[in-house]
Amino acid sequence: MKLSSDGLEPGGREVAAATLTRLLALTADNAADMKVTSLYLYADDEFGKDLSFRDAATELGLEKSLNGDSLTLVAEQWTSYAGK
Numbered sequence: 001m002k003l004s005s006d007g008l009e010p011g012g013r014e015v016a017a018a019t020l021t022r023l024l025a026l027t028a029d030n031a032a033d034m035k036v037t038s039l040y041l042y043a044d045d046e047f048g049k050d051l052s053f054r055d056a057a058t059e060l061g062l063e064k065s066l067n068g069d070s071l072t073l074v075a076e077q078w079t080s081y082a083g084k
Helices: 017-034 054-059 075-081
Strands: 038-041 043-045 070-074
Touching: 017 038, 017 054, 017 075, 038 075, 070 075
Parallel strands: none
Antiparallel strands: 038 070
16 A cells, blocks of 8 residues: 555654554454455555554554564454444
């Protein structure tokens, strides 16, 4: 996904925890209906440069789901975000 600077932490290379929370809520709301079992998230800025989920995932307690700067989750890990 492409993110604008509004969804990043100051400094511009880290996705903000609030942005990650919104992304997880959006996908969780639809995951059950679509029978999604896993989610792989990676992000680029508007110029195509890689962004990191590392700080946001750590802040949300999802650090074990990090794969480099991206995030890999199974449905059970993000369904609690539904409706937020």
